[in-house]
Amino acid sequence: MIRVSSLSGGYGGRMIVEDVSFTAGKGEFVGILGPNGSGKTTLLKLLTGMLSPSKGEALVAGRPVGGYKPRELAKIMAVLPQHTEQAFTFTVKETVSFGRYPYQKGLFRQMDQHDEDIVREAMEMTGIDRYAQQSVRNLSGGER
Incomplete structure (x- = not known):
């Protein structure tokens, strides 16, 4: 690949x-x-x-x-740096959900049930579902 x-x-x-x-x-x-x-x-x-x-x-x-x-590259590759400056705090689930952005359509690009299912499955596959509602800021570098 x-x-x-x-x-x-x-x-x-x-x-x-x-x-x-x-x-x-x-x-x-x-x-x-x-x-x-x-x-x-x-x-x-x-x-x-x-x-x-x-x-x-x-x-x-x-x-x-x-x-x-x-947008095309975002469908096959993403990088999440260990250290970032964030103006807003996001949960782990919200951060994982950003990966669905290039697949969403429409002016406001909202998540649908299909997107929710994919995010849940990705979190389960990677063993991070237990952190879903935690702020990314509260994770260690390795957990990120």
């Missing part, structure tokens, strides 16, 4: 990530480990199209990440 080939990138002409290659299939979990300042967040930005690569490519479902429209 994700194929990364010779991916390099950084900021202001300074390379942070250099020549990274890997493949991750559907259903696989991949961990990015490294010390502070080693480029983990920069790599995620390159993988999600938030940052354009200087060299190489990141393909998702066989297409370059930069070739997707944001």
Whole structure:
């Protein structure tokens, strides 16, 4: 599902990530480990199209990440950083529900029963249903 080939990138002409290659299939979990300042967040930005690569490519479902429209990419990929600045506090269920946004239609994009069922199933599958009504702010970094 994700194929990364010779991916390099950084900021202001300074390379942070250099020549990274890997493949991750559907259903696989991949961990990015490294010390502070080693480029983990920069790599995620390159993988999600938030940052354009200087060299190489990141393909998702066989297409370059930069070739997707944001809503289209949101249907197959999402990133929730461990630390974020939030003006509002959201429950775990509300946060998981954001993943349904690209599938909703209409001006106000409200959840329907189908969306509710998918959110409940996703929370059960990942073992976070017990946190549904807790604020995301009250979770540890690992729980997030």
